[in-house]
Amino acid sequence: MAEFCLDCWNKMNHTRLAEEDVILSEPDLCEGCAEIRPTIVRYSTRREKSKARRREKRQSSGSS
Numbered sequence: 001m002a003e004f005c006l007d008c009w010n011k012m013n014h015t016r017l018a019e020e021d022v023i024l025s026e027p028d029l030c031e032g033c034a035e036i037r038p039t040i041v042r043y044s045t046r047r048e049k050s051k052a053r054r055r056e057k058r059q060s061s062g063s064s
């Protein structure tokens with residue numbers, strides 16, 4: 001499977017995804033720019049993000 005960094009992914013797909021919109025892997029060889037950069041594993045959905053935020057809030061608020 002081809003691996004692309006965020007910049008190359010956006011160029012190829014004509015998207016403007018930010019780092020928080022995707023799940024990035026450890027630095028790996030990007031097949032677009034041939035540099036070692038974090039590559040996209042998959043999209044991060046907004047549902048997952050909101051769930052994660054709720055969990056963080058619950059954890060930080062502690063036991064009341």
Ligand SMILES: [Zn+2]
Binds near residue numbers: 005007031033
């Ligand atoms: Zn690249």
